[in-house]
Amino acid sequence: MRQKKVKRAKADHEIGAGEIGKEPESENILAEFKTTNVLSFSAREKSIFIHGKLADQDAVVILEKTPITEDSLAELFSDSRLKLDMRNDIYSTYRLQAPPQLNEIKTTVVCPATEKHVKKYQRQETFLVEETGEDYQSITLPYIQKQSLSIQWVYNILEKKAEAERIVYEDLDPDVGFVLLPDFKWDQKQVDNLYLIAITHQRGIRSLRDLTSEHLPLLHNIFQKGKAAILQRYSLPSSKLRVYLHYQPSYYHLHVHFTKLGYEAPGCGVERAHLLADVIQNLQSDPEYYRTRTLYFPLRADDELLSKFKEAGRL
């Protein structure tokens, strides 16, 4: 081991002093990497997180393809090999084999990696659950009532015991009022990824499932005043906003998400998000829509609620 360390330090130095066009190669430490398992993977982002062993030590290796830059295009087009996959009318697809130096893969090695590193990068599979109105009553509601996840932090916000300085807008009405504040995921540095949450002052509305036509004044109020507050504070009109609820929500106190249209906020997919405008329309035409309808949502493999659905033979 000690010898190896010396060798690596040398390689470091050499690279620091490397001449252009004659860049020294690092020792390919990955040649001896033994994959244990793939922790996670993104086809969209072209990345993969791998757990394995590097010289008998636990290691995590992260590979991520690099963005295609405009200044590499001319060379990429002239110096690559092209293999035809498909042709139909004016459309054709190919596989392009680029010169390696134009098409690098960003590689991050964590070694030795602790169990915490491994867990951090471990992706959980998700499953789509189909929940009928009866499933909600017999499986989900008892689970929500028993679960211990505290929403004290929500009450702290509503009572100004915490985050009071972060509030963007508030309507104090106990029935239709709400607090609007930035979501933690938003750094508030630019509106391109604007993300705010409206939390109702009314307590006891757990989720979409509890909503009936009785709640229409509350929903209208959040929709209208939330949009107006965002227009005033961030100059963003309602045509640039995606306003929606989650089902399942991550906490069971009614809240509404306001995100910028075009920003692909986590959880804005059709499998989890419900546009507030649709919710209002559906309740207008059927007061019991969300009590009776079958709802679909993803759950992670390690979610306790998923086990409940499995135990009930519903998955």
Place this chain on the structure above:
Amino acid sequence: MRQKKVKRAKADHEIGAGEIGKEPESENILAEFKTTNVLSFSAREKSIFIHGKLADQDAVVILEKTPITEDSLAELFSDSRLKLDMRNDIYSTYRLQAPPQLNEIKTTVVCPATEKHVKKYQRQETFLVEETGEDYQSITLPYIQKQSLSIQWVYNILEKKAEAERIVYEDLDPDVGFVLLPDFKWDQKQVDNLYLIAITHQRGIRSLRDLTSEHLPLLHNIFQKGKAAILQRYSLPSSKLRVYLHYQPSYYHLHVHFTKLGYEAPGCGVERAHLLADVIQNLQSDPEYYRTRTLYFPLRADDELLSKFKEAGRL
């Protein structure tokens, strides 16, 4: 041009008959591509959309790096060059130069490309449009009827004049039948970003707006047989699938998207996607649901339909 076409047809044939390990190279048509401008770019997705000229014809070239697959890892680790960028404590980063055949770039060429194609790929701001049933009749429908974007390529698929070998499953019934095939966006190398499209044999159903309870047998058929075909071919159960329609769709011939749950496919956001299971439920309880309901969807700043909504004072 004629000569070129003959050569390409030959290449097609050769690839169809290609032997493993001795795959024929396509003519590198991109060597003569002249970039006009970059239409859009995603650092997150490692893709770039380029407008330019190919033998004096307008063309759009789309480059997208391919996902890193688990089965390529062993070879990738052993056969790559590694260049150290940074080392700090247990963390180090490198640039990895992979063998070209392990690190291909998916390339799509549209040629000749129309102005509409160029616009389609040009990055634009989007606006959320609110379309009532009346708006559809007075604004959207006349626009669809007048627009010139050809769907000949859809008919080519249905008539087996193109992409016949890509078909994963087909139900030939003229009323409830459909063709299931991989979407262009999917390279079919791993199921993690599975993306298939079911295209109905029945013609004349433009979109969600045309659906009534009459179409329930068609929708049920696509849902059930599409899921069964995916289970059989890719071993992916329905609990791992997100099955949905787009509104507005990108072409006005009814089609259904099947994507892997957890893969954030472009267009799977709540503002554009409608779960097929929800569509079926909504039509079951109200046969005219999609004819009468106000629908919300994003439109790009340069979309002609957006101008129509503006002209009508609806935005």
